[in-house]
Amino acid sequence: MVIAFAERVLQWFEHNGRKNLPWQQQPSAYKTWVSEIMLQQTQVATVIPYYTRFIDRFPSVQVLADAEIDAILEHWAGLGYYTRARNLHKAAQQVRDNHDSQVPETLDDLCGLSGIGRSTAGAILSLAYGQSQAILDGNVKRVLSRYHAVEGWSGKAAVSKVLWLLAEQHLPDFYPAEYTQAMMDLGATVCTRTKPACDHCPLMADCRGLASGDPCRYPEKKPKKVIPNKTAYFLYLQNEDGQLLLEKRPPTGIWGGLWCLPQFDTQGALELWLDEHALESGYIKQMETISHTFSHFKLAMIPLCFRTTMSHRVMEDNRFLWYNVNTTLQGGLPAPINKLINKDST
Numbered sequence: 575m576v577i578a579f580a581e582r583v584l585q586w587f588e589h590n591g592r593k594n595l596p597w598q599q600q601p602s603a604y605k606t607w608v609s610e611i612m613l614q615q616t617q618v619a620t621v622i623p624y625y626t627r628f629i630d631r632f633p634s635v636q637v638l639a640d641a642e643i644d645a646i647l648e649h650w651a652g653l654g655y656y657t658r659a660r661n662l663h664k665a666a667q668q669v670r671d672n673h674d675s676q677v678p679e680t681l682d683d684l685c686g687l688s689g690i691g692r693s694t695a696g697a698i699l700s701l702a703y704g705q706s707q708a709i710l711d712g713n714v715k716r717v718l719s720r721y722h723a724v725e726g727w728s729g730k731a732a733v734s735k736v737l738w739l740l741a742e743q744h745l746p747d748f749y750p751a752e753y754t755q756a757m758m759d760l761g762a763t764v765c766t767r768t769k770p771a772c773d774h775c776p777l778m779a780d781c782r783g784l785a786s787g788d789p790c791r792y793p794e795k796k797p798k799k800v801i802p803n804k805t806a807y808f809l810y811l812q813n814e815d816g817q818l819l820l821e822k823r824p825p826t827g828i829w830g831g832l833w834c835l836p837q838f839d840t841q842g843a844l845e846l847w848l849d850e851h852a853l854e855s856g857y858i859k860q861m862e863t864i865s866h867t868f869s870h871f872k873l874a875m876i877p878l879c880f881r882t883t884m885s886h887r888v889m890e891d892n893r894f895l896w897y898n899v900n901t902t903l904q905g906g907l908p909a910p911i912n913k914l915i916n917k918d919s920t
């Protein structure tokens with residue numbers, strides 16, 4: 575039974591698996607690691623252009639470790655979940671300083687690096703180093719939950735434990751890299767979230783989820799939590815040359831380390847800030863509100879447009895800069911702020 579599962583998956587992979595992804599060309603542990611981090615909350619098609627630009631600019635763990643965080647964030651801007659980029663940078667420095675710039679080859683050493691959990695470590699070890707190691711990313715969780723009709727939400731420790739046991743039970747001691755890639759591909763292309771193509775699945779003969787008549791009820795969804803709505807005011811301040819005032823966010827928290835329009839809880843706080851900095855501004859208009867959903871709240875972003883002829887007043891503070899929207903920014907802008915700026919300039 576164990577061999578049969580893996581063999582079926584591997585046979586399927588031979589004809590249907592993805593073998594031309596950019597990180598599969600001249601593969602290395604570093605490339606596998608970067609791609610796995612980018613793929614954590616993002617689809618393959620979205621990741622590819624980001625990955626290509628990132629590897630061109632940071633071709634080795636050493637280059638990444640020595641780079642400024644602003645340059646890394648600039649290449650990550652738009653991909654979201656920026657903690658991943660900060661952890662990647664930190665982990666590259668750990669590899670440079672503690673592992674002679676060689677990506678570690680053991681589960682323990684890999685799991686000791688910032689931002690690498692058991693599944694990512696398993697993926698690096700199997701895909702790059704050819705070790706028989708289980709993984710349990712979102713795609714594999716879906717396949718196993720359905721195939722075994724596993725009840726319960728995988729965020730619960732007891733359910734996760736069952737899924738890890740199953741992942742290890744099915745793990746073959748042959749073709750480890752192909753098997754890992756096959757399981758990821760099967761989840762991404764056949765056993766998809768909403769419309770699994772069971773007729774094309776190598777596991778359909780004994781899939782308990784399919785036999786139940788409703789495979790999509792597995793894996794169980796995370797219990798719904800109502801997320802609160804918040805409002806924030808963003809200062810859209812232009813100077814005499816049409817440049818926009820940007821403020822660098824503190825290194826931690828939402829959009830940490832990225833450039834942003836100055837943000838305030840109320841319109842009054844925004845106007846007070848302008849007074850305090852003696853920017854002597856003229857109010858122009860309230861621009862269109864943009865809504866953005868974070869993992870734990872929804873933010874209504876209200877941009878208020880002002881003009882100033884006193885732009886020199888904040889120049890000495892390097893937290894601020896006047897930004898020409900037609901130029902590239904070292905450090906990058908969060909996607910919703912980029913959207914807001916481009917909306918106005920169109």
Ligand code: SF4
Nearest residue numbers: 765772775778781789
């Ligand atoms: S038979 Fe269908 S539900 Fe079962 S693993 Fe395959 S695609 Fe998923």
